Amino acid sequence: MSDYRIQGATGEWEVVIGLEVHAQVTSNAKLFSGAATAFGAEPNTQVSLVDAAMPGMLPVPNMECIRQAVRTGMAIDATINRWSRFDRKNYFYADLPQGYQISQLYHPLVGEGAIEISPDDRNPDATKTIGVERIHVEQDAGKLMHDQHPTRSYVDLNRSGVALMEIVSRPDMRSPAEAGAYLRKLRAILRYVGSCDGNMEEGSMRADVNVSVRKVGDELGTRTETKNVNSVRFVMAAIEYEAKRQVEVIEDGGRIVQETRLFNVESGTTRSMRSKEDAHDYRYFPDPDLLPLELEEAFLADCRASLPELPDAKRKRYEGLGISAYQADVLTAEVEAARWFDALLEAGAKPVAAANWTTSELFGALNRTGRDIATSPVSPSQAAELLALVADGTLSGSLAKQVFEVMLETGDAPARIVEDRGLKQTSDTGAILAVIAEVIARSPNQLAQYRGGKETLFGYFVGQTMKAMGGKANPAVVNELLKKALA
Amino acid sequence: MSVDTATVKKVAALARIAITDEDAARLAPELSNILGWIEQLEGVNTAGVEPMTAVIPNQLRLRDDVIDADPLTGGGIRDALMANAPQAEHGFFTVPKVIE
Amino acid sequence: MTDLTELGVAAIRDGVRSGAFSAVEVADAFVVKVAKAKHLNAFLVETPDHALAAARAADAARAGGQTLKPLAGVPIGMKDLFCTKGVATTAASHILEGFVPTYESTISQKLWDAGAGMLGKLNMDQFAMGSSNETSAFGNVISPWRRPGSDAPLAPGGSSGGSSSAVAAGLCPGATGTDTGGSIRQPAAFTGISGIKPTYGRCSRWGTIAFASSLDQAGPMARDVRDCAILLEAMAGFDAKDATSLQLDVPRWEQGLSGDLRGVRVGIPREYRFEGSGDGLNYDLEGLASIGATWKAGIDWLRDAGAEIVEVSLPHTKYALPAYYIIAPAEASSNLARYDGVRYGLRDLPEGAGLQDMYAATRAAGFGPEVKRRIMIGTYVLSAGFYDAYYTQAQKVRTLIARDFERAWETCDVLLTPTAPSAAFALGEKSADPIAMYLNDVFTVPSSLAGLPAMSVPGGLDKQGLPLGLQIIGKPLDEQGVLNAGLAIEQRAGFVARPQAWW
Numbered sequence A: 001m002s003d004y005r006i007q008g009a010t011g012e013w014e015v016v017i018g019l020e021v022h023a024q025v026t027s028n029a030k031l032f033s034g035a036a037t038a039f040g041a042e043p044n045t046q047v048s049l050v051d052a053a054m055p056g057m058l059p060v061p062n063m064e065c066i067r068q069a070v071r072t073g074m075a076i077d078a079t080i081n082r083w084s085r086f087d088r089k090n091y092f093y094a095d096l097p098q099g100y101q102i103s104q105l106y107h108p109l110v111g112e113g114a115i116e117i118s119p120d121d122r123n124p125d126a127t128k129t130i131g132v133e134r135i136h137v138e139q140d141a142g143k144l145m146h147d148q149h150p151t152r153s154y155v156d157l158n159r160s161g162v163a164l165m166e167i168v169s170r171p172d173m174r175s176p177a178e179a180g181a182y183l184r185k186l187r188a189i190l191r192y193v194g195s196c197d198g199n200m201e202e203g204s205m206r207a208d209v210n211v212s213v214r215k216v217g218d219e220l221g222t223r224t225e226t227k228n229v230n231s232v233r234f235v236m237a238a239i240e241y242e243a244k245r246q247v248e249v250i251e252d253g254g255r256i257v258q259e260t261r262l263f264n265v266e267s268g269t270t271r272s273m274r275s276k277e278d279a280h281d282y283r284y285f286p287d288p289d290l291l292p293l294e295l296e297e298a299f300l301a302d303c304r305a306s307l308p309e310l311p312d313a314k315r316k317r318y319e320g321l322g323i324s325a326y327q328a329d330v331l332t333a334e335v336e337a338a339r340w341f342d343a344l345l346e347a348g349a350k351p352v353a354a355a356n357w358t359t360s361e362l363f364g365a366l367n368r369t370g371r372d373i374a375t376s377p378v379s380p381s382q383a384a385e386l387l388a389l390v391a392d393g394t395l396s397g398s399l400a401k402q403v404f405e406v407m408l409e410t411g412d413a414p415a416r417i418v419e420d421r422g423l424k425q426t427s428d429t430g431a432i433l434a435v436i437a438e439v440i441a442r443s444p445n446q447l448a449q450y451r452g453g454k455e456t457l458f459g460y461f462v463g464q465t466m467k468a469m470g471g472k473a474n475p476a477v478v479n480e481l482l483k484k485a486l487a
Numbered sequence B: 001m002s003v004d005t006a007t008v009k010k011v012a013a014l015a016r017i018a019i020t021d022e023d024a025a026r027l028a029p030e031l032s033n034i035l036g037w038i039e040q041l042e043g044v045n046t047a048g049v050e051p052m053t054a055v056i057p058n059q060l061r062l063r064d065d066v067i068d069a070d071p072l073t074g075g076g077i078r079d080a081l082m083a084n085a086p087q088a089e090h091g092f093f094t095v096p097k098v099i100e
Numbered sequence C: 001m002t003d004l005t006e007l008g009v010a011a012i013r014d015g016v017r018s019g020a021f022s023a024v025e026v027a028d029a030f031v032v033k034v035a036k037a038k039h040l041n042a043f044l045v046e047t048p049d050h051a052l053a054a055a056r057a058a059d060a061a062r063a064g065g066q067t068l069k070p071l072a073g074v075p076i077g078m079k080d081l082f083c084t085k086g087v088a089t090t091a092a093s094h095i096l097e098g099f100v101p102t103y104e105s106t107i108s109q110k111l112w113d114a115g116a117g118m119l120g121k122l123n124m125d126q127f128a129m130g131s132s133n134e135t136s137a138f139g140n141v142i143s144p145w146r147r148p149g150s151d152a153p154l155a156p157g158g159s160s161g162g163s164s165s166a167v168a169a170g171l172c173p174g175a176t177g178t179d180t181g182g183s184i185r186q187p188a189a190f191t192g193i194s195g196i197k198p199t200y201g202r203c204s205r206w207g208t209i210a211f212a213s214s215l216d217q218a219g220p221m222a223r224d225v226r227d228c229a230i231l232l233e234a235m236a237g238f239d240a241k242d243a244t245s246l247q248l249d250v251p252r253w254e255q256g257l258s259g260d261l262r263g264v265r266v267g268i269p270r271e272y273r274f275e276g277s278g279d280g281l282n283y284d285l286e287g288l289a290s291i292g293a294t295w296k297a298g299i300d301w302l303r304d305a306g307a308e309i310v311e312v313s314l315p316h317t318k319y320a321l322p323a324y325y326i327i328a329p330a331e332a333s334s335n336l337a338r339y340d341g342v343r344y345g346l347r348d349l350p351e352g353a354g355l356q357d358m359y360a361a362t363r364a365a366g367f368g369p370e371v372k373r374r375i376m377i378g379t380y381v382l383s384a385g386f387y388d389a390y391y392t393q394a395q396k397v398r399t400l401i402a403r404d405f406e407r408a409w410e411t412c413d414v415l416l417t418p419t420a421p422s423a424a425f426a427l428g429e430k431s432a433d434p435i436a437m438y439l440n441d442v443f444t445v446p447s448s449l450a451g452l453p454a455m456s457v458p459g460g461l462d463k464q465g466l467p468l469g470l471q472i473i474g475k476p477l478d479e480q481g482v483l484n485a486g487l488a489i490e491q492r493a494g495f496v497a498r499p500q501a502w503w
């Protein structure tokens, strides 16, 4: 359990956090029209008559959006409601052409589920379960731009009608770290499922952050909702700020009002959204343009069958292969990396060596060169080949590093690099013994000291021998022969 | 249900219809009258009755995820879309500046 | 040569096909008649070019030896609730003044595809809210009918009052209407013409300006039952753009017409009687005696056509109107939120106004009093704390009303009722009392709530010589049964009265 506490003047405070995540559903067309959803188009070019709410326009739901939301629900072991409905949430705003958002209040598509998080990545086995209350499907709004004109705001409806899943957690999180872990895990699941690209910079995932504070063991306090926070880091910062602010307000004798707040990225603070403060009365009612959404067993079976192996299952499977919990966690955090690693195993690499190599050598190199797994110049089958050359003794660890560097630069196959550059490791005892004799001959002082008891000098002889052999000697053989020669 | 002028003003505000005090005073008894009349539904025993969801048996049809399959419900029609706009600039609809 | 404007849809279609006259001659005759009928205020926009272009296409097709389309050569009037590409469409509201759709509604497109041409856009109650055509922002429509010895303007009914007035005055052989709680049937009854509202989902709602989505249905209005059948065949059919559209083939209703009702059981709902306040409707209106007599005559005609008459009970009838006046305004309050002055239509931006003030000013200036009244009612019944008591309860009552009909279908095939509680009233006579106006729809609303097909046919004249309508309500999808019963009445009622041209 989290021991995150705010130290107030009156003692310790606990933070209670719930997240409502809006995740853009991956689909070609919008939730209720045939207009495209691609990011970055010219303003109002991906808007249909339906999305602009022209007179007489009607919504027809996109099957793919429903399918993706159902698959997402299945991925978090949630109840899938065979009977759901769309409701209208009525309010007036310039980014909302219909004057209502088609959403789901009374009968959401997905009911209760759960997500297991590991807030401490050094200790991935210390998990906590965060409840998910529901997932409903709804329309995104358009975009307003306020800085283009001195007295006018500009309205771009390209996003208007894009499908969102609203994933509502229970108030089960108790620290910024837990909220961060929840968001990362949720993002990973969405990306594994393929129902959302998780691209927070492009707004594919935004979180409404509900925060309240209480003395440990007390009833829930009044919460505030900080809207549309678009990175894990900002969510954590918003919680930290908001929790401290609330404690201060209460300890100064004030009261927390239930309100909507906005996070300021520059200052890391939140402020009340006065323009939306007037009490909302959304007048939800079932959308009369749409019939209830009834899902058939065949559709559900199809959704289920199309689910990939999910992060938790994959992590457990890796651990079962002897991979450390930490590495298994690292390897499964990102779907592309996990797929890459699976392909590596598929190509015949030994799991433990493959995990060691991938998490240190490959990830290190990608990190160093500012690349990610999707743009890795080394393919899983090339990596498998490299690891095989190590396993069969063709390459030593340091030779393998050299070969890998060349692979990163040229994209060539390892066997070819070994061939072309003569990087093959040698276990030829004759050749090694000859070099050892030579090294000993030119190092009489070191020899004397070593024999006199200074055993650390063994490394000197290994180094000299390896250097003289251009790094290609099999280190095990060198060790063995040196021990005999120096004895 | 008797509706007072304050309620009328609140409802009008919610519906974004500007009304004057006189409008509100005139509408209050009128709306009270209509609401009083529709309230006879209170007396109907609807225990165990499901609210109607579809007037005739019909299944919600879903569309395929295809962009611009029908030009009437597809995008790429900015000129047509903005042809009736009271005010538009640089491909945007415009409204009085909103402070968020 | 006969006056071509005396002819109905079938006669024009057949005459153009046979070459008895050309489509252009027909279109010309109606165009002239429309232009001369300004006093009726039935048309908001006249589109002679549209009608003539369709007529020329029909004549050219015939000259080229092609098979003519089902409505080739037939010019019609289009209710201004249907969006028509390039032709101003306002729903008779200031808020849409100047709006010219860049798209064609499914219903109008189907009619043009069938060869029909458009004489113009027909006036109506604003956003289809009204029963007398007094809520149009562009002036009342006047019925071509008058009381004897009086020139007091009469209501053509509503909301499809421009349609009823135009058809009754012979300005067009047929017109489109829409019916949410009786807006095709009641104006048809007031003006001595026929009109049918099909089963909910038969006619696409795409491109038709919405009033109350779960109730709105388009349908034809014409001089007789056959013409209604012909027009409905062209209008109906599946549309993938409307999620509530029924995925069914359109029956050949005209071909199936038969006034022989042997084997048909006609139900007479006990609760549609108005005497007393027991299980009937608890109010009293003028003209009930005439309506009663006409209803009685209708029963006799159907019996004469071979039908068996049975009494049925629809116990929740009296709750239909209050339920309707919760559900329809609730849906309307939301459907009309899009008229905000941002993307089309009126914008009222007072000096220094912010966004929300602009909305309030625009909507205050753009919507008429009845529209505002219904938006307010709808907003109220959906607002926090009232939703269940009003809206959910109304939808439960709606379930009970639908069940009443289902039970009735166990003992009968169609129902016969009056269409409206009285003949046409004078303009201004009821506009002061909204509830008195709402009561006009007392007989039409229950079948609307249940999504059933229903039609009005002329049944006779009241003591003052004004038309009275009879309503036939059918089972879901049984438009044929409704049309056939309507035809049986038409064949026996001998309704030939026409308003004398005074306009």
Ligand SMILES: [Mg+2]
Residues within 6 Å of the ligand: A020, A208
């Ligand atoms: Mg939220």
Ligand SMILES: [Zn+2]
Residues within 6 Å of the ligand: A022, A138, A166
């Ligand atoms: Zn949401």
